[in-house]
Amino acid sequence: MADRKEAGAKAGEGPASSQPTLDETDGEAPGRKSALGYTRPRTYEELRAVLASGTVHFPKRLRQVAIFLWQHPDDVALGTIVQVAEQAGVQPSTLVRFAKTFGFAGFSDLQGLFKDHVKGSWPEARGRAEPSPKAETRAELHFLGGIVAAARASLDRIGESFDVASFEAMIDVLAGADLIYLVGSKRAFPVTAYLSLTLSQQGVRNVLVDNVGSTAFDQIGCIGRGDALLAVSFSPYNSITPDLVAVAHEREAQIVTITDSTFSPLIPLSRRWIEVIESDFAGFRSLAASLSVGMALVHGVAARRSAGRRQGG
Amino acid sequence: MADRKEAGAKAGEGPASSQPTLDETDGEAPGRKSALGYTRPRTYEELRAVLASGTVHFPKRLRQVAIFLWQHPDDVALGTIVQVAEQAGVQPSTLVRFAKTFGFAGFSDLQGLFKDHVKGSWPEARGRAEPSPKAETRAELHFLGGIVAAARASLDRIGESFDVASFEAMIDVLAGADLIYLVGSKRAFPVTAYLSLTLSQQGVRNVLVDNVGSTAFDQIGCIGRGDALLAVSFSPYNSITPDLVAVAHEREAQIVTITDSTFSPLIPLSRRWIEVIESDFAGFRSLAASLSVGMALVHGVAARRSAGRRQGG
DNA sequence: TGCAAAATGGAAATCCTCTTCGAAATTTCG
DNA sequence: CGAAATTTCGAAGAGGATTTCCATTTTGCA
Known part of the structure; x- marks a missing residue:
């Protein structure tokens, strides 16, 4: 897993410099952006917490994305951006926009969270389904x-x-x-x-x-x-x-x-x-x-x- | 995912003809080659069964691949070919050769099995009471x-x-x-x-x-x-x-x-x-x-x- | 109602991934 | 020990996938 992350970092080298938009807006109007300008979630749980907090008010399509991510994490982790977009009923570019809203470099970056989560929870979480x-x-x-x-x-x-x-x-x-x-x-x-x-x-x-x-x-x-x-x-x-x-x-x-x-x-x-x-x-x-x-x-x-x-x- | 598979099949059209080596050896010493000439596994379980059967004698690198697939299915499902190759300690092309050995069009095709398995959304394998x-x-x-x-x-x-x-x-x-x-x-x-x-x-x-x-x-x-x-x-x-x-x-x-x-x-x-x-x-x-x-x-x-x-x- | 700002859709461009192919290294068998 | 076959490696090309950009639509506000 460590290897994979290194490789990913290499591929996306300089993500900070590749998203000047966020820095700019941050400097311009922090008041409103605080809702969207959340520090980039570092884990899937963090992302989920942000989504669940309800403090974020998304426009229609982005909300649609949020709902899909919430309900179909597996599909997000395993699919390509085109496949995910299709299932969620939005354009691929919308997914990228969504990711950037949260401070990710792009969709791939966001997807990494889901991959890590699936990887981590896979073998254990299989035997579920029993009511508490x-x-x-x-x-x-x-x-x-x-x-x-x-x-x-x-x-x-x-x-x-x-x-x-x-x-x-x-x-x-x-x-x-x-x-x-x-x-x-x-x-x-x-x-x-x-x-x-x-x-x-x-x-x-x-x-x-x-x-x-x-x-x-x-x-x-x-x-x-x-x-x-x-x-x-x-x-x-x-x-x-x-x-x-x-x-x-x-x-x-x-x-x-x-x-x-x-x-x-x-x-x-x-x-x-x-x-x-x-x-x-x-x-x-x-x-x-x-x-x-x-x-x-x-x-x-x-x-x-x-x-x-x-x-x- | 169906899309992906179709694309894969198209790309690898005529996989049988693209591996004449196998056919030749088949004619010469069927005892050993029957192991490699397996029909393409249709599910992850089938693949695992083949790997587990132990009847297959792989060359060094391919064996290395088989072991890695066995031990890290989730990494295979979620990674790119480069990442998987790195973790397994082989060249990307080795993974492609491995996949073709089993009759897949390429690595992506083989990976599909792992993705389907991880997704597991498919409760067909989920237990008893199957429809006929x-x-x-x-x-x-x-x-x-x-x-x-x-x-x-x-x-x-x-x-x-x-x-x-x-x-x-x-x-x-x-x-x-x-x-x-x-x-x-x-x-x-x-x-x-x-x-x-x-x-x-x-x-x-x-x-x-x-x-x-x-x-x-x-x-x-x-x-x-x-x-x-x-x-x-x-x-x-x-x-x-x-x-x-x-x-x-x-x-x-x-x-x-x-x-x-x-x-x-x-x-x-x-x-x-x-x-x-x-x-x-x-x-x-x-x-x-x-x-x-x-x-x-x-x-x-x-x-x-x-x-x-x-x-x- | 009309204007300004934001959001969206779609396609072009870029980047990366996967596959292919030939040469080098290794193994196998005579 | 030597030759042939097999396996491995690495680079280059083809094909997708991701991202960017801009025209259009929608939303919010006066």
Whole structure:
């Protein structure tokens, strides 16, 4: 490690003279620069402390950089400036500007901190992921542990049993649809809400049937043969979801369903369906598995759509 | 990283023809050369297995390289070829020869293995409960695996670092409030939607500020000193959430926040806040951790409320 | 609303890294 | 012991990566 640092120092010889800008500004208006003119952090921890202090007010892009550095230190350490910039959604030059703001000679200099950190923490920090023992001490923390465990269990179950064929078929149906309707009540609504958002962000137009203004049946009344409906429904099945799906079925729309048991009244109406079982803790039920499967569906649809567009024209 | 690999492959096009030495010797004395003619290892573990097998007889310098790679994988991942060569006590070109011996296009290609390994973000190797091996065969299933892994990683992070004090304090604030307002836009909306539902089911009255009819500011305009506001907000912070929270802050409501970085503009306005970092996969972000923490909050509030009622009434 | 200052995006220029190649040194085998 | 093959070394060229610079956009303020 010492060797590497020496080599680095050699490469960047004279970093002090190569950043006159900072010295100048320092001399001109120290009052404001004190926030940005922090002495160059010497370790990753120092940098993190500065970022966390919250005393620094960054403009938009630089803040974006700060957030990315905070959340993805590994990628910063391992990637090139272009790769990091791409992942962070900024220009490479922005990264350099950011580094200089903190008194580094450039991005490479800043990156050194991250490399050292990764190097130092690598072999030991591997065996993590265990909740701290204190988790059991307070009731609320115990509950949090239970909720997290339920979410994990739900995710595990996806790996254990997953109907690949149905999943693929559902993507086909949705990708082939003219317009995608999303239906989900109560617990299922957060799922459809997120899927609707993600679909829109992927450029796939869709209708989230949210029943605001009690207009759900009117919305569904517009569904046609070329459209598809993705229903998300959990037991107990006492919401309006089955009724809405029934209407869509009458109108000969393609229906696909995410549900939590084979007894769901939606299954007879559905072209394809997939079972996702969510675990619960003390009656509080996870959504982790449904969201994951739903996101995968969205991704599959978006991918197939763009592929089709490339093909077709 | 995929980019890098492609570039590497292009640069080293026809690696087989560029090492005729090996092929020749192969024909002459296969017993010894089979060791070098290994197919290119695809993962760090594979490479390690080959090195460990001991069946390979390297010349002096190459052996030196093998030993160094074995003992200092992190330095290999993070350094440049010059730095690695220096530390290993060989010429840079020796490293390139070593890499080519194993069928890599060059040093960068070999280094990719080490980078991937260090990053380890890829919980595929993280333990049991793998999705079926077929998971890699189809793109969509691979994506599902990635989404699930991201959700798991998010949940893991709760266990690693969790600000218990803030969490407890947030429960106190919310439990003591007259009416609880919930604010969250875009990605955060599914979270607040689910929390609102759960609160209601627990008998805790609340207002979900959903901005239907663009009435969010009017709703928030009714918040008072005795009320609390739970804001959920993720970067980028370009939604109306900060504005809504600012209004609530002016009206002296108690504000608590779930956010994903200390840079959130909500933090200065918040009485207490807690950081929850969600992992993402290919830009699709999990909500698992936020939902879990939120549910735990709801449970804590409900428990404290009913305890208070028992006491007071 | 208009001006000034700051921030941003993008491309050119520079620097460094990686790879290639031929000569020298070493080893191996007859 | 000598010749051939193999390995090593070091320099030079090609290709990226990083940085710098400037036009444009955005922000802040009167």
